[in-house]
Amino acid sequence: MDTELLRTFLEVTKTRHFGRAADNLFLTQSAVSFRIRQLETQLGNDLFSRQRGNVHLTAAGERLQPYAEAILQTWGRARQDVALTESLNQQVTIGASSLFWEFDGISDWVSRIYQHVEGLALRLESIPRQSLAKQLLDKSVDVAITSEPPKIENLQVTKVRDYQLQLVTKEKGCTMEQLKSLPLVYLDWGTRFSVEHSRIVELQKTPIMHTHSSKMALEFLINNKGVGFLPSPVVAASVQEGLLFPVEGAPVMEQSLYLVWREDIEKAEMLESMLAVPFNQIIESV
DSSP, X not given: OOHHHHHHHHHHHHHSOHHHHHHHHTOOHXXXXXXXHHHHHHHTSOOEEEETTEEEEOHHHHHHHHHHHHHHHHHHHHHHHHTOOSSSOEEEEEEEOHHHHXXXXXXXXXXXXXXXXXXXXXXXXXXXXXXXXXXXXXXXOSEEEESSOOOOTTEEEEXXXXXXXXXXXXXXXXXXXXXXXXXXXXXXXXXXXXXXXXTOGGGOSOOSEEESOHHHHHHHHHHSSOEEEEEHHHHHHHHHTTSOEEOBTOOOEEEEEEEEEETTOTTHHHHHHHHTSOSSOOOEEO
16 A cells, blocks of 8 residues: 555545645645545445535544554655664664653763663654554554553563642742642543543633643743643743742642553663663653
8 A cells, every 4th residue: 555645534534624634745635635545445345425515434433543544654654764774773762652752851861871781773653642652563663652551461561750839820829729729731641640630620611722742831821821730841941930829738749650561572681771771760660
């Protein structure tokens, strides 16, 4: 199968518009339509319902989408592996949700890996939290960064840092009693956070913003009236500069960050070299 057909399919899926997909792919709209027809012919099913101003996936298209994403990701890794040279002789893929790539310290850790581990080519993937376990098990990623390690046999889990989620606002001296008047910004931090958040009576309201991006939540709270939980590595500088303030009397949620990988990984030696590079400081194995 031509991977460009899958790439075109995913672009139309994302934009829900043949014209916009064509612009993003630097193609004509007729070329995009032709590619989709080719793919539909190969699969023997319509992938899109085409109504004027309303392009959406059919049931077959919805079933194809996760396979198309996985095939393109695997193909990208294969192309990079094949292109490895004597100086770059092994590739390691690290997967994490976009939340963690925004953490202060992550980019420094990656830079230190390059400085200490010779012959390494890194591939960094943004992966939805709910897909991490599957991608570890099917070897789409070699290592995952997460705050909620999957409880699955044959996965090695190492805690690399502790941090907190702090309730902050731009309103200085704000107390828990004053929260009802402040719009809520909800940073989606996973199941455990959701449960703990639901126990705070003052925050049980419809969010003015619901996001998976800590930087989006941070910038909104700095520039607008509102309140929300943010991770301490993201919010520390803004608190120090007086742009945001912790809510007085608010609970602080303790969190940890973990690295997770398969015990039977073929790249064990390279991985051990990577893990020897301090991520701040490795605290303990679990």
